[in-house]
Amino acid sequence: MDIYSNGGPEVSIRSLKKDSMKFVLTNTDLSVANALRRVMIAEVPTMAIDMVEIETNSTVLTDEFIAHRLGMIPLTSFDVDRIQYTRDCTCTLYCPNCSVELTLHVKVNVDYDDMNDPTIDKTRQVTALDLITSDESVKPVSDDKAHPILIVKMRPGQEIKLKCVAKKGVAKEHAKWSPVYGVSFEYDPYNRLRHSHYWIEEDEKLEWGVSANAAEETPVDPNEPFDYNAKPDKYYIEVETSGCMKPEEVALRAMTIMQDKLGGLQIKLDDEFKEDTQRWGY
Amino acid sequence: MSASTAARMDLDEDQISIDNEKVTIVEGTMIEPQCATFCLKDEDHTLGNALRWTLMKNPEVDFASYSIPHPSEAKTNVRIQTSDNTTAAEAMVKGLDDLSDLCSHVIQTFQMELAKGEFEYDEEENAF
Numbered sequence: 157m158d159i160y161s162n163g164g165p166e167v168s169i170r171s172l173k174k175d176s177m178k179f180v181l182t183n184t185d186l187s188v189a190n191a192l193r194r195v196m197i198a199e200v201p202t203m204a205i206d207m208v209e210i211e212t213n214s215t216v217l218t219d220e221f222i223a224h225r226l227g228m229i230p231l232t233s234f235d236v237d238r239i240q241y242t243r244d245c246t247c248t249l250y251c252p253n254c255s256v257e258l259t260l261h262v263k264v265n266v267d268y269d270d271m272n273d274p275t276i277d278k279t280r281q282v283t284a285l286d287l288i289t290s291d292e293s294v295k296p297v298s299d300d301k302a303h304p305i306l307i308v309k310m311r312p313g314q315e316i317k318l319k320c321v322a323k324k325g326v327a328k329e330h331a332k333w334s335p336v337y338g339v340s341f342e343y344d345p346y347n348r349l350r351h352s353h354y355w356i357e358e359d360e361k362l363e364w365g366v367s368a369n370a371a372e373e374t375p376v377d378p379n380e381p382f383d384y385n386a387k388p389d390k391y392y393i394e395v396e397t398s399g400c401m402k403p404e405e406v407a408l409r410a411m412t413i414m415q416d417k418l419g420g421l422q423i424k425l426d427d428e429f430k431e432d433t434q435r436w437g438y
Numbered sequence: 439m440s441a442s443t444a445a446r447m448d449l450d451e452d453q454i455s456i457d458n459e460k461v462t463i464v465e466g467t468m469i470e471p472q473c474a475t476f477c478l479k480d481e482d483h484t485l486g487n488a489l490r491w492t493l494m495k496n497p498e499v500d501f502a503s504y505s506i507p508h509p510s511e512a513k514t515n516v517r518i519q520t521s522d523n524t525t526a527a528e529a530m531v532k533g534l535d536d537l538s539d540l541c542s543h544v545i546q547t548f549q550m551e552l553a554k555g556e557f558e559y560d561e562e563e564n565a566f
Contacts (some may be wrong), residue, residue, distance in 0.1 A: 165540065167547045171558035179506040179551075181544075187487035194484040342535065404450065404552055411541045411548070417485055418538040425531055 157350035169404075176396040180372075182389060186343070189391040193341050195410040198327040201241075202233035202258065202335045203294050207321035214314045216241045217283075225307055225395050226320055227332050229284050230398035231256075232282070234405065235293040244421070256294040256322045258287045260307075263315040271312070280310040294322055297399035335406050338396045343388040345370035350382065367392075464515060473519040474526035479512065486514045492540070493533040498524045502533075 165184035169177065181189050208223040215222070245254035264280045271278075283304035284296035300306055308316065327334035344351065345367045354364045369392040395403045460479050467475035478485070486504035493502035493516075501519040517524040518533075551557075 165547065166541050167551050169551050169557040171560075173560035174550075184540070184544075185488075185491045187491045188537075188544075192482050192544075193486040194482075245521065270520075305520070404548075408545060408548060411545045414485075415538050415541045415545075417481070418534045418541070421461060421485075422531060422534050422538075425527065425534070428461055 172404060175399050175403060176394065177407070178394045179394070179407070181391040181393060182391065184199060184391075186388050186391075189341070189343070189393070191414060192407070192410055193339050193393065195413050196336055196339055197334055197405050199413050200335045200399075200406055200409050201236050201324050201326050202333050203231040203236055203239065203324055204323045204330075204332040205229065205258065205320040206323040206325065207250070208318055209321075210318045211317050213316040215308045215310050216314075217308050217314050222308060222316070222318070226260075226318075227330075229287075229305055229307075230400045231294050232297055232333065233294065233400040234402070236324055236401075241325070242323050249322070250321050252291075255324065257290040258295075258320040258322060259290075259318070260287050260320070261317045262286055262310065263317075264310045264312050266312040273294040278312050280312075282307045282310055282316065299399055335397055335400050336395055337398050338394075340368060340392075340394040342369055342392045343390060345373060345392075346376045347375050348383075349386055350378075351387060351388075385402070389390055449485070460559060469519075470526040471527070472522060474517075474530075476516045476518070476526075476530060478514045481514045482506065482512070483514075486516065488537055489516060489533055492536040493518060493529060494534065496532055499529050499533075502529075527537055 163183065165188070166182045167179055168182070169179045171178045172204070181192070205226045208226055210218075210219045210222070213222065217225075222303050239256070240254040242250055242254040245251060247254065262280065262282050264278075267278075270276045283306050285298060285301075285304045286307070287296055290383065291296040310316065325333040347354075354360050356363050372392075373390070397404055397406055399404050403410075462477045462479075464475040464477050465472070483506070483525060487507070490504045491503050493499050498521050501517065504514055504516045506514050516530070518529050520526055520529045524532075550559060
């Protein structure tokens with residue numbers, strides 16, 4: 157089959173870090189590489205706070221402001237397969253099978269001895285580390301303990317008490333569920349195929365330097381004729397995750413999700429059109 | 439309302455969670471079995487473009503394209519015209535099969551590459 161011309165797609169990993177991965181995908185069509193990119197960004201499920209029940213909030217931020225900030229906190233989601241989508245769950249609102257509860261309760265007491273001393277910083281920073289999870293596998297991503305994600309700053313006398321419900325979801329619904337912070341996707345660094353039209357002031361070469369990926373390709377000879385049949389076949393992809401799961405996991409899951417979509421369609425097609433085709437005598 | 443839609447509604451009442459509208463043939467597009475426009479619900483460029491490519495790789499397929507008629511509707515139309523040796527539905531099944539095989543191939547090569555470990559690796563403590 158033609159799809160496997162030259163032995164089919166090849167993957168070559170260039171670097172793998174805790175939250176980023178560079179790899180090169182070769183021998184396949186742009187549409188396949190782009191499908192992988194799109195699934196990684198928008199269709200790999202993760203956990204994120206989706207519902208917030210606020211009991212007390214005397215901070216300077218409004219309830220909805222805090223609820224929004226909580227939603228954006230990345231939660232570790234390597235065990236997300238164990239959790240169901242709430243819409244598929246048999247429960248009425250949410251339950252441990254389809255959600256994880258996180259609670260936050262911070263009260264800053266007034267210390268009358270220090271109250272009038274301006275040299276003491278009385279601001280209490282409420283961060284993602286203050287969230288207490290009901291499930292150890294789903295907790296705020298905290299790589300940098302010295303700089304945790306800030307939720308709100310509080311002064312003495314203020315209190316915040318709330319319950320968050322984290323649910324499984326995909327970024328197609330809301331970007332907070334995206335496992336990646338960015339996916340860089342490049343092909344044809346020398347613009348041999350002329351897919352890019354650079355905005356320039358005077359000199360294209362001067363104003364648009366070649367990327368690091370160009371080291372793997374041969375420069376374009378200015379005298380060579382334009383090959384209008386040429387197709388891209390080498391894709392330089394870098395995935396940077398939010399820390400919710402490993403980058404290689406995101407890529408592998410993305411391909412599996414693609415397969416699931418195709419599998420689902422195949423089943424539906426079989427059911428729907430078997431009779432139709434038989435009627436036509438095939 | 440056509441009889442088939444009525445039948446599907448009956449199924450819904452029986453609490454069967456199968457999405458019966460996932461794949462449909464756009465009315466009036468299947469003049470003969472060799473040509474059809476399939477309407478895929480809740481699919482977009484992610485699947486549409488890759489599927490179009492695998493369909494076109496099939497030598498029996500004369501024409502394959504996809505379009506999203508309106509951005510507010512989560513629907514993708516895939517048009518297939520084939521030679522007399524096959525049918526549009528068969529070509530569709532083959533296209534889906536091929537793309538699925540391709541995905542398994544990528545997963546395999548990816549896992550092999552990970553197992554080989556011939557890449558720059560960050561020795562920092564694991565996040566998990």
